[in-house]
Amino acid sequence: MATPHLSLIIPVYNRPNEVEELLDSLTRQSETNFEVVIVEDGSKETCQHVAEAFKDRLDVSYCYIPNGGPGNARNYGAKQSKGDYLIVLDSDCILPPDYIKSVNKELEETGADAFGGPDKASDSFTDVQKAINYSMTSFFTTGGIRGGKKKMDKFYPRSFNMGIRKSTYEALKGFSAMRFGEDIDFSIRLFKNGYKVCLFPSAWVYHKRRTDWRKFFRQVYNSGIARINLYKKYPDSLKLVHLLPAVFTLGVFFFLVGSLFCTWSLLPLGLFSLLIFVDSSIQNKSLKIGFLSIIASFIQLIGYGCGFLDAAWNRLVLKKEEFSAFQKTFYK
Structure with a gap:
């Protein structure tokens, strides 16, 4: 399988600092066959200046649309993309240097139509963030369904770290207009339509999540x-x-x-x-x-x-x- 070109779709809402950290991690990737599409979803505190600052180091484009939710923003970003595969990321993620390399390797080995990867806590995270990461990934609290080795249900890719062949995405007409859970809805439709969906254990991300209990x-x-x-x-x-x-x-x-x-x-x-x-x-x-x-x-x-x-x-x-x-x- 030839190495595909990847489009990283990042919806964002009032979080320019998170986008800066994510883009900075993308400049350190060991393989660079990707573009970045940032979709500003009606933010008051925009990240356009952040995207502009990285244009000499990344193939990055920036779009601003009226607020319609992350599913709508991902669909808009997909229409602007040029890649063979779409990778949907949350703005509060940071990618390790070999993330793209790991995705390419796993795609070559599996030929998956869609995939997802686990999330981890970085050493730089606060103690509260590390505790939240534990609660969201532990077998004792989630049953391992977010990519753990032990699990009580099959793995469904989630939108913090989800990849889809673009032709598959288009065949399923993208994310639905659900109030919540549009990413799991998309994963369910992948399985129901017979597409090959894989967990890529080596394509993990650092996921910061929320920093306060409320x-x-x-x-x-x-x-x-x-x-x-x-x-x-x-x-x-x-x-x-x-x-x-x-x-x-x-x-x-x-x-x-x-x-x-x-x-x-x-x-x-x-x-x-x-x-x-x-x-x-x-x-x-x-x-x-x-x-x-x-x-x-x-x-x-x-x-x-x-x-x-x-x-x-x-x-x-x-x-x-x-x-x-x-x-x-x-x-x-």
């Missing part, structure tokens, strides 16, 4: 909403692993209520916290990050669980439509 809660809350929206479109997409955060959330509530009558009711929560603390402390070689990972894990599971339960009530019980059930906002 924003992180909102992010995972929206992910819980997305799961019910996806269930409405694809009933067979709901798996046991997706129910666990809601069960955990209800369990925390009942254990806390039970502790008013018997303190032993807190034992399961204590054992779970100890498990997270030990596992994260070993992985991150830091007791502090181990402790912060307990907080991040509870926020991740309860946030997702609350969003899931909220959406289940609004969409399944009250029968509300997707866009009328929740406040219209695209970015967290």
